[in-house]
Amino acid sequence: MSKRRTITLLVLAAGLVLGLPAAASAAGPVIERGRTTDTFADEFILDLCGIETMTTVTDHWMLKTYPDGSEVFHVTRRFESEDPRLPIEFGAATNFISPDGVETVVGTPIHLVRPGEGTILIDAGWITLGDPEVFRGPHPSRGVDLAAYYCP
Numbered sequence: 001m002s003k004r005r006t007i008t009l010l011v012l013a014a015g016l017v018l019g020l021p022a023a024a025s026a027a028g029p030v031i032e033r034g035r036t037t038d039t040f041a042d043e044f045i046l047d048l049c050g051i052e053t054m055t056t057v058t059d060h061w062m063l064k065t066y067p068d069g070s071e072v073f074h075v076t077r078r079f080e081s082e083d084p085r086l087p088i089e090f091g092a093a094t095n096f097i098s099p100d101g102v103e104t105v106v107g108t109p110i111h112l113v114r115p116g117e118g119t120i121l122i123d124a125g126w127i128t129l130g131d132p133e134v135f136r137g138p139h140p141s142r143g144v145d146l147a148a149y150y151c152p
Contacts, residue, residue: 029064029072036061045086049151053083069099085152087112087120103129110141112149121149 035058042055059077066072072094079089093107110123125137135142141149 029066032063032065034061035059042081045081045083045150048147049086051083051086051151053081053086055079055081071095071097073097084115087114087150089113105129 037056037058039054039056042053045051045053045055057077057079059075061073061075064072074094076092077090081088090111090113091107091109092111093105093109096104096106105127106125108122108124110121111119112121114120121140123139123141125135125139127136127139128134
């Protein structure tokens with residue numbers, strides 16, 4: 001093999017070794033995933049309904065963090081009380097967080113289902129958290145007494 005060809009191959013190999021990590025980091029976000037389950041004394045239900053209960057929350061989530069500092073966080077969750085009179089709360093939402101901290105949430109953050117009755121509340125749409133806050137879509141849980149939905 002000629003000296004010129006050897007040098008050319010070494011330069012190309014070095015470029016690949018040095019260039020691939022940079023290309024990989026520029027190619028996309030860092031992705032984290034998880035699933036959690038937790039059981040807790042539900043103070044929300046105690047304050048709202050006067051019922052002492054233990055509630056189990058299970059969620060699945062994925063966080064994408066981009067090189068510019070922006071993030072996309074997707075979560076699905078289920079809150080289920082040990083008290084069968086209380087509704088099961090489902091939620092699924094995606095949060096888009098810009099590098100400057102403005103957060104937009106889209107999805108169905110509240111979906112209440114009462115066993116034997118079916119869906120009793122769906123709060124869905126699009127919300128931008130900031131100054132000012134912007135709401136789009138049906139958000140029937142805003143500005144109402146939630147006891148009508150959660151309490152037996």
